[in-house]
Amino acid sequence: MTDADVEVFLALVERHRGYMYNLAFRMTGSEQDAKDVVQDSLLNAFVHFERFEGRADLRTWLNRILINCALDHLRRLRRRPDVRSPLQIAEVADTAASPSPDPERLVVGAHWRRDVEQAMGSMSPLERVTFALRHFEGRSIAEIAQAVGIGHNAAKQHIFRAVRKLRGALEARWSAP
Amino acid sequence: MSHLSDDDLVLHYYREDGPAMVTAERHLGSCAQCARAYDVLNRTLNAVAIPELVEAPDDTPALRQLLRAQLRGEGVAAARRLPMPDGEMSAIAVAWLVALLYPLSLPALFSSASWAREQGAAAALAVLTLLWACAGPPVAVAVLHRIADGFDRTTTRLRAVGALMAAISPPLFLLVSRLGPGLWPWYGALTLGTLVALCPWSKTARSPGRVLSLHRVTALVLGLFVLAHIVNQAIAFVSVSSYAAMRGAMRLASQNPVSYAVIIAAVAIQMATGAATGMKRVRAGAIARNLQAVTGWYLAVFLLAHVFSAVLFSAPPGGTRVAAPLTPLNLLANVQGAAQLPYYLLGVASFLFHVGVYARLAAFVYLAEASVRRLSYAAALAAAMTVVTIGLSLCGVHLLR
Numbered sequence: 001m002t003d004a005d006v007e008v009f010l011a012l013v014e015r016h017r018g019y020m021y022n023l024a025f026r027m028t029g030s031e032q033d034a035k036d037v038v039q040d041s042l043l044n045a046f047v048h049f050e051r052f053e054g055r056a057d058l059r060t061w062l063n064r065i066l067i068n069c070a071l072d073h074l075r076r077l078r079r080r081p082d083v084r085s086p087l088q089i090a091e092v093a094d095t096a097a098s099p100s101p102d103p104e105r106l107v108v109g110a111h112w113r114r115d116v117e118q119a120m121g122s123m124s125p126l127e128r129v130t131f132a133l134r135h136f137e138g139r140s141i142a143e144i145a146q147a148v149g150i151g152h153n154a155a156k157q158h159i160f161r162a163v164r165k166l167r168g169a170l171e172a173r174w175s176a177p
Numbered sequence: 178m179s180h181l182s183d184d185d186l187v188l189h190y191y192r193e194d195g196p197a198m199v200t201a202e203r204h205l206g207s208c209a210q211c212a213r214a215y216d217v218l219n220r221t222l223n224a225v226a227i228p229e230l231v232e233a234p235d236d237t238p239a240l241r242q243l244l245r246a247q248l249r250g251e252g253v254a255a256a257r258r259l260p261m262p263d264g265e266m267s268a269i270a271v272a273w274l275v276a277l278l279y280p281l282s283l284p285a286l287f288s289s290a291s292w293a294r295e296q297g298a299a300a301a302l303a304v305l306t307l308l309w310a311c312a313g314p315p316v317a318v319a320v321l322h323r324i325a326d327g328f329d330r331t332t333t334r335l336r337a338v339g340a341l342m343a344a345i346s347p348p349l350f351l352l353v354s355r356l357g358p359g360l361w362p363w364y365g366a367l368t369l370g371t372l373v374a375l376c377p378w379s380k381t382a383r384s385p386g387r388v389l390s391l392h393r394v395t396a397l398v399l400g401l402f403v404l405a406h407i408v409n410q411a412i413a414f415v416s417v418s419s420y421a422a423m424r425g426a427m428r429l430a431s432q433n434p435v436s437y438a439v440i441i442a443a444v445a446i447q448m449a450t451g452a453a454t455g456m457k458r459v460r461a462g463a464i465a466r467n468l469q470a471v472t473g474w475y476l477a478v479f480l481l482a483h484v485f486s487a488v489l490f491s492a493p494p495g496g497t498r499v500a501a502p503l504t505p506l507n508l509l510a511n512v513q514g515a516a517q518l519p520y521y522l523l524g525v526a527s528f529l530f531h532v533g534v535y536a537r538l539a540a541f542v543y544l545a546e547a548s549v550r551r552l553s554y555a556a557a558l559a560a561a562m563t564v565v566t567i568g569l570s571l572c573g574v575h576l577l578r
Binding site: 003007010018031038047112124135141150154156161164170 | 183184187188191193217218221222224225227228230231232233234236237239240241243244245247248538543545547
């Protein structure tokens with residue numbers, strides 16, 4: 001491959017990058033992680049571009065690579081929790097401290113977001129990715145199973161476990177006075 | 178109708194309960210307890226807001242630089258990431274070389290083992306030659322790691338068949354060496370494999386679910402039989418007399434016409450259904466799936482050589498119908514025995530890993546990912562220890578005589 005191929009590849013993937021970035025952001029929960037995942041995915045796609053051969057839709061193919069890269073990235077973060085970007089928690093802290101008209105509501109909202117973030121953080125990479133694809137992206141369980149490369153039942157069980165973790169962290173708030 | 182479970186409620190929330198959706202809806206209308214539980218779930222999941230769309234950062238210049246750097250240091254960077262053959266041609270060459278050179282590893286193994294008996298320091302050399310003789314299946318998994326999708330290209334077919342021939346070298350060599358003296362039958366088999374790779378293949382369709390179900394059901398029957406053999410062989414490490422007693426009982430059972438017919442039928446179905454799915458399950462990057470395919474190929478040829486050998490090579494009338502027993506129980510005593518050491522060791526390892534990979538995938542349905550990972554490590558360690566124990570017993574090492 002030559003430098004001209006790099007330009008062709010960049011032109012081909014350009015219109016998918018926004019979508020990929022948002023999907024990565026929903027799966028990882030951090031803008032910095034999303035940026036890393038998209039870069040890894042595009043690098044992977046470039047290296048293996050000869051395998052694409054136009055048999056599948058380019059976005060579907062890129063999606064598959066992106067999901068695998070997000071899973072790898074989340075697994076790496078899990079092995080080395082010290083490298084996790086503190087961006088989300090910082091955002092929540094800023095919101096709680098901001099001098100807006102309704103500080104009480106903002107603090108409650110900030111607590112809520114922190115609980116959601118913590119519950120999402122306690123999920124395994126597969127639970128987080130399958131949940132994000134189901135809940136945020138609205139993909140069916142069958143589509144998720146195919147995209148992640150696991151069985152239909154396994155995908156379902158990962159989503160159940162993710163929801164259980166969310167319920168454990170959040171439902172106490174509904175029953176609190 | 179009984180109450181809806183938490184999982185039923187989640188499926189209903191996501192409208193994934195299919196035909197049960199109407200029944201669940203009706204139940205929620207009539208059962209206050211389930212309606213309350215659903216309401217709490219609804220509020221919880223509705224409150225987990227979808228993150229707003231964010232604008233992607235414009236990092237095209239950085240990405241361009243990254244891709245160009247990749248282009249310049251392509252081979253080096255790829256080799257650093259994965260210690261596996263990268264280029265198509267080198268992968269093909271490695272796979273076929275392993276198969277071509279396999280017969281040479283057997284006299285080397287026998288000579289190094291004989292030398293090790295005289296000089297203890299040569300034991301490392303014996304281990305190295307044993308690793309060489311057993312290299313086929315691991316090399317096959319490594320070669321398949323970067324295989325292209327589909328088998329349209331000749332190079333992809335050469336890569337796949339090369340991996341197959343490397344993986345099945347030990348049992349195939351034992352099978353074809355019965356056809357005639359020397360190495361000609363072996364090189365004939367490799368030539369046949371090359372011809373198969375050079376011919377275009379028909380498009381592979383998805384394996385039907387029924388084939389896989391049949392494969393799993395017969396695996397249960399055969400698994401018990403193989404497991405008994407593995408336990409017996411592991412017992413030989415402790416005591417030869419216990420091994421002989423159990424072997425005698427097992428031979429009586431397996432020579433019974435009914436159980437013999439069941440075993441033969443189970444092996445035949447396993448091989449046929451495995452062959453129907455084996456190559457289709459190979460996929461680049463999927464180490465577990467490729468490992469299962471490679472160990473499946475090995476088991477197919479191993480069972481063909483082990484169980485059908487008497488049938489295929491016309492056993493004398495009234496003679497034993499099952500594989501001959503290992504006597505003496507020291508495969509390193511002669512060159513012919515040495516050829517059987519990698520054959521048996523890889524047979525045991527293939528069975529344990531073939532079943533283990535399936536069990537790991539099935540466990541994902543019932544257990545959390547971290548638990549499955551921990552269990553997988555423990556199972557892999559137990560499998561490795563079993564293989565080493567059996568290896569020692571096959572080399573004539575026994576705790577009690």
